[in-house]
Amino acid sequence: MNAEKKNYCLAIPEIGLGTFGSDRVSAEDVAGAVDGAVRAGYRMIDCAACYGNEAEIGEVLEKILKEGVVKREELFVASKVWNDMHRYVRKALTKTLTDLRLDYVDLYFIHWPFPNYHPPGCSVDERNPDSRPFSVEEFMDTYRQLEELYEEGLIRAIGVSNMTIPKFELTLPLMKVAPYACELELHPCFQQEELLAYVKAHGMVPVAYMPMGSPRRPDRDICEGDAVDLAEPALLKIAKDRGATPAEIALRWAKNRGTVPIPFSVHHYQENLDAMKLPALTDEEMAQMASLECGSRLVKGQVFLWEGAEDWRDLWDEDGTIAG
Numbered sequence: 340m341n342a343e344k345k346n347y348c349l350a351i352p353e354i355g356l357g358t359f360g361s362d363r364v365s366a367e368d369v370a371g372a373v374d375g376a377v378r379a380g381y382r383m384i385d386c387a388a389c390y391g392n393e394a395e396i397g398e399v400l401e402k403i404l405k406e407g408v409v410k411r412e413e414l415f416v417a418s419k420v421w422n423d424m425h426r427y428v429r430k431a432l433t434k435t436l437t438d439l440r441l442d443y444v445d446l447y448f449i450h451w452p453f454p455n456y457h458p459p460g461c462s463v464d465e466r467n468p469d470s471r472p473f474s475v476e477e478f479m480d481t482y483r484q485l486e487e488l489y490e491e492g493l494i495r496a497i498g499v500s501n502m503t504i505p506k507f508e509l510t511l512p513l514m515k516v517a518p519y520a521c522e523l524e525l526h527p528c529f530q531q532e533e534l535l536a537y538v539k540a541h542g543m544v545p546v547a548y549m550p551m552g553s554p555r556r557p558d559r560d561i562c563e564g565d566a567v568d569l570a571e572p573a574l575l576k577i578a579k580d581r582g583a584t585p586a587e588i589a590l591r592w593a594k595n596r597g598t599v600p601i602p603f604s605v606h607h608y609q610e611n612l613d614a615m616k617l618p619a620l621t622d623e624e625m626a627q628m629a630s631l632e633c634g635s636r637l638v639k640g641q642v643f644l645w646e647g648a649e650d651w652r653d654l655w656d657e658d659g660t661i662a663g
Contacts, residue, residue: 342517349415349445349495351520351544353594354615355383357603359390362460362557366392368605374399376608378408385522385546385601386439387419387450388431391459393438401440416441417546419450419500420485422643425477426454428484432493447485448498448522452478452506457642463559470645472653472663475509486516498522498546501640503656504537511541520544525598526552527574527589527628528566528635539597549637550600551589556637566635573627583617590614592628 356376360369369392373384377399384400386393404411416439424431432447454477455470485497496519521538525531525547538545549556552568568574569585578585586607591614593600602611620628639651645663648654653662 342511342514349412351446351546351599352381352383352415353599354381354590354612355385355415355417355546355599355601356381356608357385357548357601358392358396359387359603360392363555364605366395369603370395370399372603372605372608374403376612377403377414379609380612381608382409382413383415383417383599383601385417385548386435387421387448388424388435388438389419389421389450389459393418393435397438397440411441415445417446417448417498418444419448419498420481421456422451422454423456425449425481428481429488432488436493443493443495445494446496446498446520447488447494448500448520449478449481449485451501451640451643452499453643454481455643455645460557461559461642463641465642466644466646467642468646470643472645472648473506473661475513478506478510479513482510482514486514489516496520499543501638503661504534505656505659505661507537507541509661517541518543520546520599522546522548522601524549524636524638525593525596525600526550526637527568527571527592527631528552528633529637530629530632532632535596535598545598547593547598547600550593550598550602551586552635553637559642560638562639564635565637566631566633568631568635571631573631577620577624577627581617583614584610586611587614587617588620591617592620592625595620595625 358369418435420428420431453473456467488494498520499518500522521543578588640654641651
């Protein structure tokens with residue numbers, strides 16, 4: 340990688356609170372979870388403009404900062420530029436900062452590597468007629484905008500999300516500032532060992548979304564044949580033997596692998612935080628967890644497909660080439 344490595348103001352915490360309510364939880368309830376989670380000890384909050392709740396979260400952040408629950412420099416706040424704003428990153432970030440009532444975000448992701456757009460709550464069959472396949476030129480135009488905002492201090496680190504190795508191979512050599520983190524789907528039944536190793540080898544922090552398999556994900560992301568991670572017998576046995584919940588084991592496994600999980604929960608955020616304190620899984624237990632890998636991708640991304648794409652696999656370059 341030719342990108343310059345730089346020092347970042349704050350190390351990323353070992354666990355974060357996701358704020359995507361999966362189209363099932365109100366913005367007010369998500370904000371309430373943020374309030375409770377920070378008071379419980381969370382120091383990372385993973386936000387995104389398209390989640391539709393940054394303004395409500397901003398009210399909470401302003402309140403807890405004024406109360407002195409936590410200092411701003413102790414809080415790691417991430418957000419993401421949504422697909423329809425790839426050409427207008429500064430405008431998108433300005434709104435996010437206004438909504439979150441912050442002067443900067445610690446980490447700002449490119450949410451998806453292409454500008455294909457879908458509205459919140461859409462069905463799995465909806466398509467944007469302007470959708471198109473991945474373009475190095477378009478992606479790097481967006482990334483350059485993030486680099487400018489980074490140099491200005493409005494974002495303290497740059498992140499990428501939902502990338503693939505073929506896309507990285509074409510873009511990493513073109514970056515001036517190395518990405519600090521990569522957010523990707525990781526859970527026991529979808530372990531992405533090759534991509535995870537690649538991300539680590541290139542100095543990026545792997546941030547694991549859906550670390551427990553997200554049983555309450557949006558309906559559009561639920562397909563027949565999807566694995567149910569927390570019901571897997573091997574995971575249940577480890578949990579029983581340890582006197583822990585399956586969710587706690589999934590999260591401790593994520594920590595064992597060197598990833599930063601960002602589970603969302605309105606009610607169980609304390610339990611999720613406590614999972615980080617569990618003893619590390621043994622080599623035998625890790626081998627048992629490795630056996631759960633079955634390639635069960637839950638976020639398939641059908642709504643981002645372009646005319647001429649065969650199916651959702653074209654988004655993920657599974658054959659090592661970039662479709663389109």
